[in-house]
Amino acid sequence: MDIISDRLKRIQPSQTLVISAKAREMKAKGRDIISLSAGEPDFDTPDNIKSAGIKAIQSGQTKYTDVGGTLDVRRAIAQRLNTDYGLNYKPEEVAVSSGGKQVIFNAMMASINPGDEVIIPAPCWVSYPDIVTLAGGTPVIVPCSEQLAGFKLQPDQLEAAITPKTKWLILNSPCNPTGAAYSAQELRALCDVLLKHPNIWVLTDDIYAKLVYDGFESTTIVQIEPRLKDRTVTMNGVSKAYSMTGWRIGYAAAPVEFIKAMMKLQGQSTTNPCSISQAATIEALAGSQQSVAEMVKTYQKRRDIVWELLNNIPGLSCAKPEGAFYLFPSIKGCLNKTSKAGIKIVNDEAFVTALLEEEGVAAVHGAAFMTDGYFRISYATSTELLKEACTRIRHFCTNLQ
Numbered sequence: 278m279d280i281i282s283d284r285l286k287r288i289q290p291s292q293t294l295v296i297s298a299k300a301r302e303m304k305a306k307g308r309d310i311i312s313l314s315a316g317e318p319d320f321d322t323p324d325n326i327k328s329a330g331i332k333a334i335q336s337g338q339t340k341y342t343d344v345g346g347t348l349d350v351r352r353a354i355a356q357r358l359n360t361d362y363g364l365n366y367k368p369e370e371v372a373v374s375s376g377g378k379q380v381i382f383n384a385m386m387a388s389i390n391p392g393d394e395v396i397i398p399a400p401c402w403v404s405y406p407d408i409v410t411l412a413g414g415t416p417v418i419v420p421c422s423e424q425l426a427g428f429k430l431q432p433d434q435l436e437a438a439i440t441p442k443t444k445w446l447i448l449n450s451p452c453n454p455t456g457a458a459y460s461a462q463e464l465r466a467l468c469d470v471l472l473k474h475p476n477i478w479v480l481t482d483d484i485y486a487k488l489v490y491d492g493f494e495s496t497t498i499v500q501i502e503p504r505l506k507d508r509t510v511t512m513n514g515v516s517k518a519y520s521m522t523g524w525r526i527g528y529a530a531a532p533v534e535f536i537k538a539m540m541k542l543q544g545q546s547t548t549n550p551c552s553i554s555q556a557a558t559i560e561a562l563a564g565s566q567q568s569v570a571e572m573v574k575t576y577q578k579r580r581d582i583v584w585e586l587l588n589n590i591p592g593l594s595c596a597k598p599e600g601a602f603y604l605f606p607s608i609k610g611c612l613n614k615t616s617k618a619g620i621k622i623v624n625d626e627a628f629v630t631a632l633l634e635e636e637g638v639a640a641v642h643g644a645a646f647m648t649d650g651y652f653r654i655s656y657a658t659s660t661e662l663l664k665e666a667c668t669r670i671r672h673f674c675t676n677l678q
């Protein structure tokens with residue numbers, strides 16, 4: 278009998294983690310690799326946050342907490358949601374998990390029955406479809422055109438994707454991998470469709486909400502339409518905005534009954550998230566936000582530099598995103614050409630494979646995000662390395678024949 282479950286066989290390993298591991302392996306063998314594949318800030322966790330973690334260890338905050346996090350961290354989260362969006366959540370309507378990924382996992386596992394459908398606009402983060410599948414649901418991928426809609430879900434597309442089996446819409450703004458972010462007006466139009474379908478819940482993944490540029494203002498579903506509050510899970514976390522990926526803290530704000538359901542699951546799986554990380558999160562959310570402002574300034578500069586460099590490379594074209602730390606260039610002009618080493622660029626996977634082998638630049642193919650013909654690079658790395666990476670990508674593309 279096979280030890281591996283059918284359930285597990287239905288899902289794929291995270292492609293971004295696979296490519297990052299491959300790049301690390303090549304580096305370990307002495308290859309000169311620039312890795313632009315990971316969705317991870319290159320900044321250190323700000324000192325005030327690290328100090329709060331150290332203080333928590335020294336003062337003995339090293340034991341189990343409530344499954345959904347300490348009252349203090351849940352209060353800090355509710356306060357941040359109030360400051361950022363004017364939302365009013367009570368601490369019992371908030372729960373903390375080991376990363377935003379666990380929030381999404383909890384939400385899907387706590388709600389999906391076999392065959393339930395989850396609408397996922399694409400390009401989308403690699404993990405959504407697999408988490409839905411693992412939970413026994415059916416991901417309904419809705420392709421969002423770059424040319425027509427800037428990679429954003431349009432109200433008529435949402436309406437058309439809804440069936441009697443639809444349970445969730447997962448919305449991610451700013452989006453991984455495109456960086457596209459929904460304006461208040463664009464969210465309003467989607468809310469109008471959702472109001473017509475009272476059984477559909479929304480999971481809004483706002484993990485990149487603080488990383489927006491050119492004065493863009495992040496908004497979220499419940500802020501735009503309070504009538505959707507009783508069927509929305511507002512998800513966020515500290516990984517990206519506060520450069521805290523390793524601390525593993527994400528959170529949900531949702532109706533209390535749904536919070537309880539997710540915590541029933543978490544109580545039988547990981548229990549509470551790390552107590553020390555919870556203490557550090559209080560400082561991240563309630564302390565000075567200066568370091569976030571500085572990181573955002575740097576990301577914006579890098580986005581502008583890389584965007585310009587990429588758009589000057591023959592065969593590539595790239596939209597200018599509102600947020601996150603990714604660019605998602607089209608490789609349309611490179612398709613069906615052959616690389617210097619003789620690899621035919623039949624698709625985006627061939628493109629990133631050849632780019633890694635021949636130039637030592639690791640990026641993620643668009644198909645991993647449910648969108649062929651593109652690749653994702655993360656600009657959460659030094660400007661110097663980004664410029665060198667662009668030089669290598671240029672070398673690769675100009676040599677295609």
Ligand code: PLP
Binds near residue numbers: 375378379453516
């Ligand atoms: N949502 C999106 C869109 C992401 O890109 C990520 C991380 O890459 C996450 C959620 C999860 O982040 P974490 O589990 O580190 O909080």
